[in-house]
Amino acid sequence: MVFHLLFSALVMSYLNGFRNYHSTEAYAGVLPIGQNSPQQCQFGLYAEQISGSAFTAPNGHNLRSWMYRIRPSVAHRGDGESVEFDHWVSQSDDSKTHIAFDPLRWNPLENIEGHWIESVRTLTIAGSASSQTGMSASMATLHPQQQPVLQNHDAEMLVMPISAPITLRTEYGVLDVAVGSLGVIPRSAFVALSTEKMTQIYLLENYGAPFELPSRGAIGANGLANERDFEYPTASYIEQQTATWVIEKREGRFREFTLEHSPFDVLGWHGNHAPYRYDLRRFNTLGSISYDHPDPSIFTVLTSPSQTAGVANIDVVVFGDRWLVAENTFRPPWYHRNVMAEFMGLIYGTYDAKPNGFLPGGASLHNAGSPHGPDYDAFSTASVSELSPHKLSGTLAFMFETSVPQRITSFAANADERQNDYVDCWKDIQPASFIITGSKEPNKKSNGQA
Numbered sequence: 001m002v003f004h005l006l007f008s009a010l011v012m013s014y015l016n017g018f019r020n021y022h023s024t025e026a027y028a029g030v031l032p033i034g035q036n037s038p039q040q041c042q043f044g045l046y047a048e049q050i051s052g053s054a055f056t057a058p059n060g061h062n063l064r065s066w067m068y069r070i071r072p073s074v075a076h077r078g079d080g081e082s083v084e085f086d087h088w089v090s091q092s093d094d095s096k097t098h099i100a101f102d103p104l105r106w107n108p109l110e111n112i113e114g115h116w117i118e119s120v121r122t123l124t125i126a127g128s129a130s131s132q133t134g135m136s137a138s139m140a141t142l143h144p145q146q147q148p149v150l151q152n153h154d155a156e157m158l159v160m161p162i163s164a165p166i167t168l169r170t171e172y173g174v175l176d177v178a179v180g181s182l183g184v185i186p187r188s189a190f191v192a193l194s195t196e197k198m199t200q201i202y203l204l205e206n207y208g209a210p211f212e213l214p215s216r217g218a219i220g221a222n223g224l225a226n227e228r229d230f231e232y233p234t235a236s237y238i239e240q241q242t243a244t245w246v247i248e249k250r251e252g253r254f255r256e257f258t259l260e261h262s263p264f265d266v267l268g269w270h271g272n273h274a275p276y277r278y279d280l281r282r283f284n285t286l287g288s289i290s291y292d293h294p295d296p297s298i299f300t301v302l303t304s305p306s307q308t309a310g311v312a313n314i315d316v317v318v319f320g321d322r323w324l325v326a327e328n329t330f331r332p333p334w335y336h337r338n339v340m341a342e343f344m345g346l347i348y349g350t351y352d353a354k355p356n357g358f359l360p361g362g363a364s365l366h367n368a369g370s371p372h373g374p375d376y377d378a379f380s381t382a383s384v385s386e387l388s389p390h391k392l393s394g395t396l397a398f399m400f401e402t403s404v405p406q407r408i409t410s411f412a413a414n415a416d417e418r419q420n421d422y423v424d425c426w427k428d429i430q431p432a433s434f435i436i437t438g439s440k441e442p443n444k445k446s447n448g449q450a
């Protein structure tokens with residue numbers, strides 16, 4: 001019985017449902033009933049509204065939460081000293097970034113010493129923090145030792161650990177994020193990252209509109225990432241009087257200051273604007289059960305819409321375990337040029353279009369309009385393989401696809417981990433060989449095995 005109660009307490013420690021209206025309190029009675037801002041809050045707490053959208057955003061896009069905290073956020077600020085983290089790049093200006101003409105790929109980066117903010121190595125950047133459009137894709141190393149608290153005004157952040165679970169402590173509560181899961185932290189939220197075992201993480205900054213679930217259209221009411229699988233933290237706070245080291249980020253610049261208390265002082269909150277986690281293994285992958293390889297939009301987990309309907313600022317796309325059954329079909333991704341720019345990474349396993357050289361913790365960039373597709377090995381194998389049902393297992397790749405062209409940072413251009421021979425993966429491709437006969441009909445000969 002004791003075990004049972006303990007177990008249900010653990011299970012209850014997350015709130016389920018994407019953008020649901022959540023309510024959570026560390027003590028019964030913290031949340032006012034029937035109003036947000038009473039003359040006096042319970043226990044002398046301060047009420048504070050945290051907005052995630054303009055006040056006037058339409059229904060379904062209007063995001064805000066009410067917090068009941070020991071101190072209002074104005075007490076969680078300091079004048080601060082400016083501090084530089086040169087490798088975390090948030091503007092596509094010419095001094096730190098380069099145009100990416102060619103397909104590019106990187107091996108996993110080496111682990112960087114120090115705290116995770118100084119370890120951030122931005123690889124690609126689209127748009128800028130100042131324009132509030134686009135994204136940045138970075139790698140960071142998280143060590144078990146004490147880390148600063150970050151407050152990032154530039155972006156909603158999406159993190160995915162590669163080799164060990166991480167914990168995100170926020171004002172809203174705590175999220176444990178396992179390998180194979182993602183965590184999303186709202187713009188301007190205080191967050192502390194921690195881990196028991198060193199791990200690298202993929203870090204996406206979304207400078208545009210907050211992530212939402214893609215419209216399912218003809219798919220119907222279920223499938224892809226299901227709403228109920230998104231988990232939100234329950235209120236938990238630190239009554240810490242010891243110093244807290246905070247780093248604040250705005251338009252790509254940083255400053256640091258020390259608080260004499262913890263900013264994680266929220267005893268209860270209600271609303272639809274909060275951090276969340278999602279286990280990517282729960283993604284309900286849909287695909288062709290007849291023929292041909294569908295567009296990868298079918299794998300979209302989250303989307304940040306742009307001003308143009310149907311065009312994403314960022315789509316977060318995931319390629320996990322799935323069955324391939326399509327008949328008379330070249331099953332891996334086809335050769336293509338995409339109007340969107342594609343940054344890819346691999347959490348574990350092998351990606352079917354790139355069986356060689358695309359490694360867990362590595363990354364690739366295929367910029368807008370840049371031709372790419374299966375490497376020569378993948379092409380020659382898949383064009384003759386037997387088309388019985390085939391399971392892709394133990395694999396988890398992802399793509400950040402943006403309508404804004406991506407640049408690479410000077411670090412990414414010059415890193416030892418950059419694979420300078422990446423484009424050679426297509427060098428053995430042979431031209432289609434056919435002989436024009438007297439009847440004007442090409443005499444077809446299959447390619448790929450030349």
Ligand SMILES: O=C(O)Cc1cc(O)ccc1O
Pocket residue numbers: 294295296332333334336338342353366372373399
């Ligand atoms: O380039 C890639 O590997 C990503 C990708 C996958 C896919 O299944 C279809 C198109 C696409 O861009």
Ligand SMILES: [Fe+2]
Pocket residue numbers: 336338342366372
């Ligand atoms: Fe692609």
